Amino acid sequence: MTDTYGENYFLIGPYFPEKAKLDFRPIRELDDSPLSNAIRHIRDLGFEIHFGYWLLEEARPKVILINPVISMEALNAAKTILWKHHGISTLENNALLDQVIGFGEVTRLFLTKLIEEINIDQDVIAHYHEWMSATSLPELTCRQIRLATVFTTHATLLGRYLAPNEPDYFSKIRAFDWAQKAREYGIEAQVKIERTVAKYANVLVTNSASTASECEAFLGRHPDSIVHSGIHRKPGVGHEVFEKHLQNREKIDAFVKALFSPSYQLKIEKTLYFFTSGRYEFRNKGFDVTLQAIARLNAELVRRKSDIHVVLFVISKQPFYHVKPDVLEARQRFQELQRICKMISARLGPRIYANVTGSAGHKLPDLNQLVDDELQMTWRQALSNFKRDSLPPITTHHLTGQDEVLDFCQQAGLNNKEDDRVKVIYHPDFIERATSLFSMDYLEFVRGCHLGIFPSLYEPWGYASMETVLHGTPVVTSDVSGFGRFVKQAAGMEGNNEVKVVKRREQSGEDAIVQLTEIFTEFVEDFENQQYIPRATLPKSVLDSLCWSELQKRYEENYKLALVRYQPVAGLY
Template identity: 80%
Template sequence: MKPDTLLFEIAWEVCNQIGGIYTYVKSKAPAMTDIYGDNYFLVGPYFHEKAKLDFRPIRELDNSPLSRAILYIRSLGYDIHLGYWLLEEARPRVILINPIIPNKALNEVKTALWQHQEISALESNVLLDQVLGFGEVSRLFFTKLIEETDINQDIIAHFHEWMSAAALAELARQQVRIATVFTTHATSLGRYLASNEDQYFCKIPTYNWQQKAREYGIEAQAQLERNAAKYANVLVTNSESTAAECEVFLGRKPDSIVHSGIHRKPGVGYEVFEWHLQNRQKIDAFVKALFSPSYQLRSDKTLYFFTSGRYEFYNKGFDVTLQAIARLNEELVRRKSETNVVLFIISKQPFHNIKPDVLEARQRFQELQRICKMISAKLGPRIYANVTGAEGRKLPDLNQLIDDDLQMTWRQALANFKRKSLPPTTTHHLTGQDDILAFCQQAGLTNNEGDNVKVIYHPDFIERVTSLFSMEYLEFVRGCHLGVFPSLYEPWGYAPMETVLHGTPVVTSDVSGFGHFARQAAEMEGNNEVKVVKRREQSSEQAVIQLTEIFLEFIEDFESHQYIPRATLPKSVLDSLCWSELQKRYEENYKLALLRYQPVAGLY
């Protein structure tokens, strides 16, 4: 590749946290910025409420081809922004496009879509309209950029998933001078079929993609995805299972399989353990604030399990996790075990607000801590004076050392802190009932004092500024004892990968790309760091039984040793998961895209 090659990565998750691809783009950006510098751009949709959090706009545009293309798009009446994504370890330049365009322009896009690709978008929805609007403005932008750029300038557009790639087929049809790469991280049909069809993975070769797309009401998006794969110069995916889906659903075998990665290797040895202790204390404080007003949980006898991911009740294995945790509770109660388990479920869902009693519990707990410190500060000198005085050999009566004002303050704080109701199962008021809450209510997982398993459902992302935990997601991961991800459909699996990389043992599944990687590349099957639930051929009931056994073994080990070892991976495995290494694979794909785009030039 030429040193001045311009590389654009287009993804719906740029400055827009939704699911795993957000983590993918965010973790990859620092390595790409290091390599390509100012020639690297990310392109995504502009949503004001999300963009204002970590997007810094560039107000003054220069006279570069890029700036002229942006000004041209604005002159057409479309909303487009240039700026920086304020990541922790990089400041990549980003272009954000408002995907909501006028109805007249949207109707013209739909007409062209039918005329050129025979895709009907008459029965549309809000998301599809936004995808088409984003695609149209993207097409206009890249077309104008090419017009403004020297003919010898190489430009690569790397599209991720169907939502970002609506422009790809039309760019190819119009023979716009740009090399294209399309990465599918999961197929649209796969997401639907896996949770609704028995023995899905065994039956992939037998499906008629168009019939199934019509059956599930996603024909337009399946066709958009199929055309993106068809017309891209290079097709990439992230696992062997998704590659098999591509051949059937997208009509094309991927040119390359490149799994997802991380930007920086986590700490090792004592660092991992120290981070666990520090972050566990923060989780302890949250749990005490939530549960202590109703009853006590001993921190030294409590384990923290968690599951997280996009809200897909069956695909993410939330159903299997909850069924197994309910059976675990029954068994621990039967055994009269002293061990408690708190299961955190972290999955973004629409909500009205954080429950007032959750906020009040945290506030009152902090007030109780403040009063305890105040009493301690006053009591300390009095104890010292008593011990060093004439009566120093006698054990002082602490009640006599506390004055009436302190006693009254303490009694009032304690009265405000205690409550008769049970700790809430969910931290937020959801806009409607969902499957997680419904199962907890049906199974009696309502945080009763007599149950060994407690559930805390947090339907929002964990971020230091906004979360109830006062910590970042990865800090929360480090503070837990076990991550639980028995997914039914997980082409790669960022959540289990991040979890074990940051020292927390993990349960994954054999249909997860990372689960397959852990068994094959890392040779970790059977150890205590990565446990694999067999979901490819087992029924959901069998998976529940296996997961319950894994939970019980985990707790038995804890009860035997009173210690949960942190997970560590060999250096060779860590190296293979870093973007500094994985980027070289994409470099090969970019060269291939340029070669296929202009084979006559013979430059690559």
């Protein structure tokens, strides 16, 4: 986008100080441009707005960040407009909805002032992603602000709520009464906002055929375009993918050793790393069937007396107090043990060399005689500090409340006992290099694992599964996932060892668990037989279709359509 639009491309989002510390670099001095004048105007009105750069890996787009918490007077004025002009009541006490409305009101004021400042012959396009960003769109349209609008919904609110709670959801989509269900699930205001935004947008876009059906049923409008998610660059191929896997697996090995070795030994060379990740929606993201299947896999491997172990990582953001001290302590002690081993090795090396080249000749020396009392004491003390009697923890963090993942593990007896063949590590936070317990970022972690598991019950696209397989790790997805359907239909890859598709559209949860257990079992058997898990590779045609360099063309088509619809009589486009 920055390559295409240069200085005329800006991002607008909410300002959260803790997040801004990591990714945002402010621009302190404002110039005399229309954008700077609009920012000054918003500040003069008493709202908090920031301007700067978003520090991405390969780009520095300019970004405007708005504090979504506004005064009660301004918030009530915005709610009054929603009610009077659009029939949307927002009287209930909902802090998140208040922030959504606050963000939308300041965005509306900012865009209105910006367009006043710029030349009348300058086109302006506002592309909104998801309903939470878009409460300004209907009012801007009603006030005939000189602005072409695009609204992309990556999922529908009702879809998220109904899919895990309504039997036979996919076959009944068109039969649901959207208003009744919105009231039933307590999201009437949110759904009405989403419908109103979809109604007023010049162009409606979504990311898959599944979400397009939901748009028709719940938003009352068929999307103008389907543009799925993509990647910013093609991953490496062949030996590069495998080398990165080996490098990153070593880091995961170190973490697992630090966590488990104090309690008992785990043969890393006979251990597979599975992971599941995503937004914490226990049923929608398929965490429930994944854990059920992994528990059955554990029972089967124990019954077979298999010497293969599986470590399942569950990565999902949940509220927590802090990282568990024993996890940090285990990592620190493991690193100390490594340091001492290197020190002993450094001291022994010259002694062994001197012994072999000395009077003893080529006779193998007695290593015990080469280790002095100081080295022996250092080693024994380090080993004593490293060992512990308790079991390795399931979760790496102290959670603030009850949690369905932990509850299931306790009920199923998945508590990381030595006799279990499946171990569970629940990491309730994002994986980022700066704060990660793994000393790596998320994509490095993905590359280091053997299998990604995403058997979602509701997944409009499925970015995590796409990202995983594109970086060389085989995946399990589902036939309700947009990416799962893409793989099955467009890519023709169903049934291979790189992408497995669990049937969830017409199959019961129990049948999905059985199928998933079979996939896990076959995966372990392949590893037992080959002692090797091939990396995933996609055909070039598939890779090309998933790159933003190709998808960018679709964006340009939608922007042109938005301008045509905004100014249909101008005949300019």
